[in-house]
Amino acid sequence: MTTIKATCPGCGEIDLTAEDILLRIGSQTSSNSYGFTCPDCGDFVEKPADDRIVRLLLSGGVMPMLMHIPAEALEPKQGPPIDYDDLLAFHEVLKRDDWLDELMGPHPQ
Template sequence: MEFPTTDVRVHAPEDGGAGTYAFSCPGCRSTVVRTAERPVMDLLIAAGVAFTTWRRPAELVERESEVREEPLTHNDLLTFHEQIADDAVLEAALAAIIDPQSGGSEAAR
């Protein structure tokens, strides 16, 4: 299918990642949205397609920048259960949350 560039719109993120382009299908008139990597978006924009930029929400950026840790295992849960059952270990862990400078006791480690 062919249609003019005026029928296409690019939505590009400000941070340079993948975005989308959208157009109305000339056959059925429904809106079609496709994911596009940066080179494809750049070609469309260079060809005269109108574009808008958007900023990803801070929560999404923060989530991607967080250190990814391994998921909890069954043994992790058993160790946690044992630690919270011990009043001294639990008290030390709570104290470390309240005053991170204290570092908690050796029992909490």
């Protein structure tokens, strides 16, 4: 089994196995993190994981945990919330044959 070296703030360098490590993959690289319970002091240590660390942990057999945040939730929001009139307008558009073209907007080219 692969030994993975990690650093505990209190104990210094420690040896872990892939099962000891919790690797969280977020929707953005900056939200990736890994954590482990230090075998020496029992503290839970959590640190950000950059691309290099993620690759290292994956190659060591750590199973990633995907944190599902829908991309829509991270989009900047503009304008007022959808109301009943918007829904009605949408309903009207769907009755037409070219509703998909209407929704997709002008084609590039």
